[in-house]
């Protein structure tokens with residue numbers, strides 16, 4: 001079983017994969033590099049688009065991508081890819097993100113700071129207060145930034161504690177994100193034509209399930225969104241997230257990404273989604289899956 005994640009080694013996506021596997025195979029050693037956990041192997045991808053492409057074309061069987069962060073909000077490219085690709089979400093996991101400033105050099109020598117755009121954005125205050133004159137450069141992932149920072153002493157990376165160890169860098173400052181509590185939610189997906197196959201899955205008796213959908217209203221008219229939300233409210237279905245994303249057709253035209261509590265095997269969810277479908281231009285089902293433990 002090959003799991004596609006953002007690489008190289010040391011990324012938060014890798015951490016998320018380990019955490020998810022430990023939940024799916026409780027009691028087994030959650031090592032993604034060993035023979036345990038029914039042999040999962042990580043396939044490190046350069047960017048989020050590649051996770052989706054390798055899932056579609058192989059060799060990846062399961063894709064894991066970040067979707068939202070508690071400080072910075074949605075990961076736009078993931079939302080776009082969820083619309084474009086034929087994938088089904090089978091799980092989610094929430095990871096605590098503690099960014100560190102890593103370098104080979106000393107704090108006073110740092111001229112260039114590298115990180116994934118999410119990493120830079122989550123540490124905006126720290127950067128403004130401590131490195132006003134430094135050049136900020138974006139990389140494909142936080143671990144890619146750490147790998148690059150090994151090359152020059154004037155470079156530093158915003159990345160995880162694990163990356164410091166992996167790439168032999170010093171932790172100059174730890175916990176530099178703008179808020180102490182910083183969490184990123186990751187989605188775990190399979191190809192939709194494989195969704196009924198035997199991917200690793202654990203049925204939880206005690207867990208809330210979530211269903212994710214994308215809707216496109218087609219025609220802007222008063223009360224259109226209100227009508228859709230009414231289908232859920234009337235049935236007392238709790239929405240855990242609603243996010244708009246440009247349709248990219250014209251300015252001011254949006255898609256809505258909705259997460260709700262419940263699963264499509266529940267009649268009430270089936271009925272609500274059926275009714276919503278009749279009111280919108282497009283509805284895409286992304287899947288029903290066990291919600292992660294509250295953080």
Ligand SMILES: O=C(O)C(=O)C[C@]1(C(=O)O)C=C[C@@H](O)C=C1
Pocket residue numbers: 006010011012013014066069075097116118119140141142143184
């Ligand atoms: O760069 C990484 O290490 C990632 O796994 C990506 C990512 C993201 O895109 O949100 C994951 C968690 C953090 O929020 C910062 C970066």
